[in-house]
Each structure stands twice: as structure tokens, then as C-alpha cells.
Amino acid sequence: MMRQFLAAALFTVVPAVGSADIATAVDTHVIPGFQAFAEATAVLDQAASDSCATDDIAEAYHNAFDAWLGVSHLTFGPIEDMGLTLSFAFWPDPKDQTGKTLNRLIADEDPVALEPSAYAEVSVAAQGFFALERTLFDTGSDSEYLCALTRAITSTLSANAAAVNAAWGTYAETVKSAGQEGNDRFRSPEEAQRALYTSLSTGLEFVHDQRLARPLGTFDRPRPRRAEARRSGRSLQNVAVSLAALRNLAVALGDSQVPEAEAAFDSALGRASQLDDPVFEGVADPAGRLRVEALQLQVRAAQIAVANEIGARYGISAGFNALDGD
Amino acid sequence: MLSRRAVLSGLASASSFAGASWADAGAPSHITAAQERDQTFSLCGLRQDGGLAFRIPLPGRGHAAAAHPGMPEVVAFARRPGRYGIVLDCIDGHVIQQIEAPPGRHFFGHGAFSADGTHLFTTENAYETGEGKIGVWSRSKEYVRAGEFASGGIGPHEIIRIPGTERLAIANGGIRTHPATGREKLNLDTMRPNLSIVSQDGRILDVAEVPEDSRQNSLRHIAALPNGLVACAFQWQGDTYDAPSLLALSVNGGALSYVDLPTALHRAMTGYAGSVAFTAGGQRIGITSPRGGVLGIVDAHGSAVDIVHQPDICGIAPSATGMIATDGLGGVVGITNTFTRLSTHPVAFDNHLVRIEQQGTLGT
Numbered sequence: 001m002m003r004q005f006l007a008a009a010l011f012t013v014v015p016a017v018g019s020a021d022i023a024t025a026v027d028t029h030v031i032p033g034f035q036a037f038a039e040a041t042a043v044l045d046q047a048a049s050d051s052c053a054t055d056d057i058a059e060a061y062h063n064a065f066d067a068w069l070g071v072s073h074l075t076f077g078p079i080e081d082m083g084l085t086l087s088f089a090f091w092p093d094p095k096d097q098t099g100k101t102l103n104r105l106i107a108d109e110d111p112v113a114l115e116p117s118a119y120a121e122v123s124v125a126a127q128g129f130f131a132l133e134r135t136l137f138d139t140g141s142d143s144e145y146l147c148a149l150t151r152a153i154t155s156t157l158s159a160n161a162a163a164v165n166a167a168w169g170t171y172a173e174t175v176k177s178a179g180q181e182g183n184d185r186f187r188s189p190e191e192a193q194r195a196l197y198t199s200l201s202t203g204l205e206f207v208h209d210q211r212l213a214r215p216l217g218t219f220d221r222p223r224p225r226r227a228e229a230r231r232s233g234r235s236l237q238n239v240a241v242s243l244a245a246l247r248n249l250a251v252a253l254g255d256s257q258v259p260e261a262e263a264a265f266d267s268a269l270g271r272a273s274q275l276d277d278p279v280f281e282g283v284a285d286p287a288g289r290l291r292v293e294a295l296q297l298q299v300r301a302a303q304i305a306v307a308n309e310i311g312a313r314y315g316i317s318a319g320f321n322a323l324d325g326d
Numbered sequence: 327m328l329s330r331r332a333v334l335s336g337l338a339s340a341s342s343f344a345g346a347s348w349a350d351a352g353a354p355s356h357i358t359a360a361q362e363r364d365q366t367f368s369l370c371g372l373r374q375d376g377g378l379a380f381r382i383p384l385p386g387r388g389h390a391a392a393a394h395p396g397m398p399e400v401v402a403f404a405r406r407p408g409r410y411g412i413v414l415d416c417i418d419g420h421v422i423q424q425i426e427a428p429p430g431r432h433f434f435g436h437g438a439f440s441a442d443g444t445h446l447f448t449t450e451n452a453y454e455t456g457e458g459k460i461g462v463w464s465r466s467k468e469y470v471r472a473g474e475f476a477s478g479g480i481g482p483h484e485i486i487r488i489p490g491t492e493r494l495a496i497a498n499g500g501i502r503t504h505p506a507t508g509r510e511k512l513n514l515d516t517m518r519p520n521l522s523i524v525s526q527d528g529r530i531l532d533v534a535e536v537p538e539d540s541r542q543n544s545l546r547h548i549a550a551l552p553n554g555l556v557a558c559a560f561q562w563q564g565d566t567y568d569a570p571s572l573l574a575l576s577v578n579g580g581a582l583s584y585v586d587l588p589t590a591l592h593r594a595m596t597g598y599a600g601s602v603a604f605t606a607g608g609q610r611i612g613i614t615s616p617r618g619g620v621l622g623i624v625d626a627h628g629s630a631v632d633i634v635h636q637p638d639i640c641g642i643a644p645s646a647t648g649m650i651a652t653d654g655l656g657g658v659v660g661i662t663n664t665f666t667r668l669s670t671h672p673v674a675f676d677n678h679l680v681r682i683e684q685q686g687t688l689g690t
Binding site for chain 1: 361483546639676
């Protein structure tokens with residue numbers, strides 16, 4: 001028993017040879033994530049074509065949004081090449097471009113919404129989950145035009161998700177063959193590791209700096225109305241689902257040898273599940289604010305753990321210039 | 327300020343190098359500060375092909391450097407609010423001398439040489455009053471402090487010489503800081519950045535202020551063409567997603583006109599531009615955002631040509647074939663009609679990449 005233990009311990013300190021971490025991340029995180037996203041948005045589009053009533057679509061909307069959060073941090077590759085990042089999710093939006101663009105379409109009853117194949121050409125602010133959130137949860141009307149708009153949004157969303165998922169079919173091989181002869185996109189395994197690691201670290205940063213910091217604002221000026229997806233009541237859920245996805249990527253990249261990161265993610269997820277403040281309204285009151293800040297601190301701990309356990313192993317000191325700020 | 331005598335003495339000093347040139351330093355085409363894997367700091371000379379021409383230790387984190395127009399000599403500046411500038415001979419890497427900011431001043435990390443190479447100009451903070459200053463140093467007299475003049479604003483950051491001319495362009499960032507409070511920004515509510523064009527003897531020729539409704543757009547970095555077109559790169563101090571454009575153009579300090587960048591590029595930059603450069607011929611502008619990990623290439627009319635995602639990309643400068651950029655992960659990339667990774671070095675390249683101007687090619 002002891003000998004077995006020693007042998008196991010010895011193996012764990014041998015540095016990973018090749019790029020098992022890349023293949024693991026692609027096969028267990030990226031590919032299933034985009035498949036789930038494509039499927040959930042197809043279900044959503046079907047639900048919207050069956051009925052325009054929010055009650056009938058809400059469940060599919062939430063499932064699809066969850067699936068998006070499973071991959072939203074994976075901005076390199078097909079999403080970037082096709083320029084689709086913002087068309088899935090246009091947030092933060094302090095100038096309310098989503099509201100303004102939709103209002104303009106609605107006021108004009110712009111026929112672009114009647115032809116779903118053309119809808120991909122409208123401003124990205126009027127596409128994706130945040131536009132759909134408005135048509136489903138915010139307009140207080142159920143006009144025929146609004147119904148067409150909802151369907152144009154879900155149809156475009158579903159088509160784009162399918163395109164990205166299909167493209168990942170071949171792109172996955174590009175990532176996994178990093179460093180091999182003829183791979184011009186990733187000339188070394190390190191480049192693929194960096195792309196994946198950057199997805200992880202910027203994903204965590206987005207949770208900390210945007211999803212949590214925006215509603216927190218400052219003590220003197222909390223900004224609960226800046227919470228993400230508050231109209232559909234999923235600000236906290238976005239944080240939790242996103243953290244779960246990022247945890248999954250961290251474990252894959254870290255070859256399951258990231259105890260500090262796993263513990264930090266688990267603490268953050270534990271706090272999120274106990275918070276009971278779905279749209280962060282509590283930030284305006286001192287006690288409630290403290291609880292959201294505590295969650296934000298746990299996310300910071302996860303950022304640090306990921307940098308220590310994965311970034312350091314990859315030789316990446318993230319943000320040398322980004323953090324310098326000069 | 328630059329008398330005939332100063333010019334002559336500069337020439338005399340130059341001749342004492344007995345023909346030494348940049349080619350003797352392994353033909354570097356660019357220089358940049360870096361951090362080594364062991365957390366020490368260095369100044370690197372890079373070749374056009376991305377190879378390392380030299381690597382010289384620095385006592386602390388550098389920021390940018392000024393390359394002498396004709397000699398294998400650079401002055402590397404400490405990161406803000408540093409007080410040192412190090413004059414290096416890039417042939418053998420020896421430190422020729424150190425310059426130190428005078429009492430009550432610190433450097434902002436950028437500098438530029440006069441057209442004839444006899445004088446060095448440095449951006450400085452007179453921090454008790456908050457005035458921006460340009461320090462003048464005489465190269466021919468072992469970089470003795472020869473004087474100073476007003477930068478035309480608060481927080482002068484990058485200074486460049488408009489190629490082929492004797493005019494200096496200064497990015498006055500508008501933000502007041504004091505070394506006692508580090509980089510804390512003391513005047514965000516009243517800041518008013520500007521681009522100042524000055525003569526080499528300190529006369530202010532033109533000032534382009536940032537418009538009132540975007541007064542929190544801090545102008546930090548600039549690039550210029552011989553015809554006086556200046557590209558301006560900004561760092562927005564307000565809500566990231568409420569930022570105005572981070573790229574503007576000005577002709578010789580005339581009114582700033584913002585370049586309307588595509589939404590995808592604008593948002594990816596997260597309110598922060600790190601460096602800006604023109605291609606040598608001026609057909610294209612490259613603007614980087616290390617925070618967004620993104621490089622935007624736009625044509626001279628401001629239309630986006632390409633958007634490239636590259637983590638921690640920041641340094642960018644013209645090259646013989648287009649532009650070269652560097653990142654905090656040791657990457658050197660060449661930008662022509664395509665984007666090619668030239669090399670990866672085991673260092674973190676710091677904010678700025680500076681092209682070495684060779685004598686005889688000034689202004690091209």
C-alpha cells in the first residue's frame with residue numbers, strides 16, 4: 001500500500017509530457033459545451049416558433065442562457081473568426097444600445113424581423129440573449145411584431161450557435177494538434193495552452209470585474225440596476241453557472257491537480273448558492289452588500305489559485321502589460 | 327536652445343564613435359524593455375526577423391526608450407514614477423551613464439531625441455505643482471541637464487519627434503499624480519488632456535484638447551508621420567463600456583477627430599489602449615490593448631482592416647515591411663497583410679516597442 005502510494009506520488013510530480021491537458025480541455029469542456037449550446041438554442045428556437053408567450057419559452061430561454069455561459073469564455077477560434085461574440089451577448093450596455101435599437105425596430109415595425117435570415121445583419125445590440133430578454137421579460141406587450149422579433153432573435157441565435165458548433169468540429173483538431181507540422185494557428189502546444197488559459201483567466205476576470213463589480217458600484221453609490229440579466233432574474237445564476245463552467249475548464253487544464261483552485265471555486269459556488277439575492281438588489285444595503293462582496297472575494301481567490309496552479313506551470317505571468325496600466 | 331555650437335559639438339561627439347553603428351549591435355531594428363523569468367529586468371534589442379540582437383540588464387522595470395537617430399545608443403527609462411534613465415551602448419551593452427530626474431521631478435517613462443541627436447527630451451512631472459515639464463539634456467555634454475520647458479498640460483506621457491522635422495508631439499494625459507500617493511489619480515473630475523506640438527526650443531505651436539464631453543479620455547501614446555499626421559491612443563477613465571473612441575487623429579495639433587472603430591474592436595479594447603503606431607509609409611495604423619488582448623489595424627481613413635486577438639499584446643512599432651508587435655508572453659509578431667508569429671522569447675516584453683531610426687533614413 002505504501003509503495004503504491006509512493007509510486008502515485010512520484011508520478012504526480014513528473015511534469016506533463018505532450019499536451020494531454022489540451023486534449024482533455026477540448027474533449028471534456030469545449031466540445032460538449034458547444035454541442036449543448038447548439039442543442040439548447042435549437043430547442044429555444046423551436047419553443048419560440050411554437051408559442052410567443054413568455055411562460056411557454058422561459059424554460060428554454062434559461063436553459064439556453066445557461067448553455068451559453070458554459071462556453072461564453074471560449075472566445076478564441078470559431079466565435080472570434082466569425083465575429084459572433086457580441087451577437088450572442090451584448091453586455092455590459094451602459095448606453096442601453098439594446099433597448100434603443102429594439103425600440104427603433106419596434107417603432108418602425110422594421111420588416112427585417114419578418115425575415116429571420118436577414119436578422120443577422122441588424123446591430124449586434126439587438127441580437128442574442130439580452131435582446132431576447134427584453135422581448136420576453138421587459139416590454140409588457142405581446143404584439144404580433146414583438147413575436148416576430150422574438151422568433152428572429154431565437155432563429156439567428158440558434159443558427160449562429162449551430163455554425164460555431166460545426167466549426168469547432170474541425171477547429172478542435174487544430175487546437176489538439178498544436179505544434180505539429182503544418183499547424184499555422186498554434187505553432188507550439190504552449191500557444192494552445194495560452195489560448196485556453198486566457199479563456200479561463202479572462203472568464204474569471206469578467207465574473208469579478210463585470211458581473212459582480214458593476215452592480216456593487218461603490219459603497220456610496222451602489223448600482224443594483226447594472227446587474228446582468230436582472231430582467232429575467234438571473235444575475236446570480238449567471239455568476240454561478242459561469243463559475244461552474246470555469247471550474248470545469250480549470251480542472252481539465254490542471255489535469256485534476258489543482259486543489260487550491262478547486263477549493264476556491266467550491267467556496268465561491270457555495271457562497272453563491274447561499275446568497276439568496278438573485279439580482280443583487282442587496283448591494284444597496286450594507287449587510288446585503290457585504291455578502292456580495294464576500295462572493296466577489298472568493299472569485300478573486302479562484303483567480304489567484306488559477307494563476308498559481310496553472311498560469312505558473314505554463315510560465316504565464318498573466319497581464320504583465322494589462323495590469324501595468326501605463 | 328539648440329545653437330549652432332551645440333549642433334557642432336554633437337557632431338564632434340558622434341564622430342568619436344569611429345563609425346560604430348546599429349549594425350554593430352547585431353543589427354537590432356527595435357528595442358523594448360522586458361522582465362526575465364527570474365523577475366529581473368532587461369532591455370532587449372530585437373531584429374527585424376524577431377530574433378534577439380542583445381539583452382542588457384536594467385536595475386528596475388523599464389517602460390519605453392529613446393533611440394538615438396544615428397548612434398547605437400539608447401536611453402531606457404524607468405517605469406513611472408521612476409527617476410532614472412540609463413544611457414546604454416548597444417554594441418557591447420555597457421552603461422554609458424545614468425541620468426537622474428532633478429529634485430521635485432520624476433520621469434513618465436518616455437523620451438525623444440532632437441533631429442540632430444544632440445539633445446534628449448524627457449517627459450516629467452513637477453509633482454508639487456502638478457505641471458508637466460519636458461526636461462532637456464545635452465548629449466554632447468554627458469547628458470547634463472540643459473534646461474526644461476512646459477509640456478503644455480498635466481501628466482505628459484509620451485513624447486515623440488515628428489519624423490523628418492524639428493517639432494515634438496507631446497501626449498499630455500491630463501491626470502495629476504504625486505509620488506507620495508503612487509499612481510493615484512488626483513484630478514479625474516477636472517482633467518483635460520491634450521496633444522501639444524512644440525518646437526525643439528519649447529515654443530508651443532499648437533494644442534489640441536480632448537473634447538469637453540470626453541474629458542476623461544486620457545491621451546497617453548502617440549505616433550506621427552512626416553506630414554504631421556498624429557495618431558492618438560487613449561485610456562478612458564470612466565465606465566469601460568461607456569468609452570468614446572480610443573483612437574483619434576490630428577494634423578499637426580489641429581482639432582482631434584475620433585476614429586469610429588468597429589464595435590467588436592472598441593469593446594474588446596475595454597477602454598484602454600496601450601500603444602499606437604503607423605506603418606512606415608503611413609497607410610495603416612496599429613493600436614493595441616493589452617487589457618483586451620487585442621490589436622486593431624485600421625487604414626488611414628479609420629476603417630478597420632483587421633482585428634487580432636493576442637493576450638497581453640502592447641508594444642507596436644513600424645518595421646520595414648509593415649509593423650512589429652510584442653506581448654507580455656514573449657511573443658514577437660510581424661504584421662504585413664497577414665499576422666505572423668516571428669518568435670517567442672522566455673521574457674515578458676514591456677509596454678513599448680521602439681523602432682531604431684538609422685541615420686540617413688530619418689523621416690522615412
